[in-house]
Amino acid sequence: MAASDRVPSYMTGSHQLTSTVVFATLFSLIFILLISPYLRWVWFSIGTIGSTSLMTLVFMGLAVLILTLSRMTMYAVAKKHCILFVDYVFWCLGEAALISIAYAAFSLNGIAAGVIPYIDISFLKLFLSAMGFCIISLGVPYLLAAFFFAVEDKNNTIRLMSFGAITTDEAPSLTKDEKITLYDNSGSLRLVVSLSNLYYIESDDNYIKVWYQDSEGTLKQYMLRCRLKTVEESFIGSGLVRCHRKYIVNFDKVETVTRTKDGFEIDLGLSGIEPIPVSKTYEENVLTRFNSRG
Known part of the structure; x- marks a missing residue:
């Protein structure tokens, strides 16, 4: 296994994983608000007071919980094992799949209970539509966060360390x-x-x-x-x-x-x-x- 195949540790630290979840949540929320009026299968509503807005907040909380638990698990795994890039990609796709399954189940049960506006759509179509949406709304912030952490890590490497003789208050030595x-x-x-x-x-x-x-x-x-x-x-x-x-x-x-x-x-x-x-x-x-x- 080459070192280049492994996910850098700066992507699996506790600070980085927490920041990624927060950034992905904010990005997804803004993305949803911008695109939901144009998608028939999206029932999210935040601007009004009612059952739909309440269900929107509940589902958002569920999605954040899924991401948080997933990243906590990733952190624990990364402390004991090396995570490969291919593993990381499938892990992210797994997060998107879990949220999509939750959305499809949440939607159909909400429609049946009458708390979500009626949509004539199957579970599979809901899942596939949500999956495409999640890949974009999670993938973009994940890539941006990874780029930011890579730049931050490189800057730290250049700036934070030096090697060689330096001036100190120690007595002069005959050897370097x-x-x-x-x-x-x-x-x-x-x-x-x-x-x-x-x-x-x-x-x-x-x-x-x-x-x-x-x-x-x-x-x-x-x-x-x-x-x-x-x-x-x-x-x-x-x-x-x-x-x-x-x-x-x-x-x-x-x-x-x-x-x-x-x-x-x-x-x-x-x-x-x-x-x-x-x-x-x-x-x-x-x-x-x-x-x-x-």
Whole structure:
């Protein structure tokens, strides 16, 4: 499975999924108000007080609930597994299908109960019409949101990270000590740590945990709001190597790479740090990097 086949993590974060649902809801509502007068099978009404307006609000709430539950499930799945682009597309089509089925059933039951104006139309035709409508009203905001998040992610990658020597208030050293400077998503400098003191970086949703040794040799952890992907892309060519969906290790600290029944593990040779797993996606790169060390 190539990395390019996977949905970027910036599309499945909690903030991104919430924003996508809100944007899709607002876009769909405006789209409905604009196009409903021209479609015979659309009975939505918001401007007047009555049973139709009430049913419109109830159905809108149901549609938002479907989207919310769907995105919550996607978030949970993405935390444990990689989601491919083809999976994401079918997931979105599944959302549209569920809402379309709900609309068709809602409409026919409302017509039978007399709370929705009578329409002579079958369940299948209602479903297919609603499906086409949903593909447009959900697909457009999904694409726009994905484009926005991609641009935002690229800007963060360019702006939030730098690698190399920087000016500090430390005493001059006889050897060049590379510094890792870490910024949060707002662009604020949060941590400057010597590469020689950094052990690994761990992903925790939209945050990262940086594990390093202070001047007294104590292992410490620092958390900031930043994506692991941003760190990976910003420090290409350094000693920081991605070995897992959740981990980046400082290869200068790697003592051994060991095969276990579940795959390879990295030992950083420091008490208090458990062996770090190597996923199959990064296995070849990690082994090549380890075997090429002098």
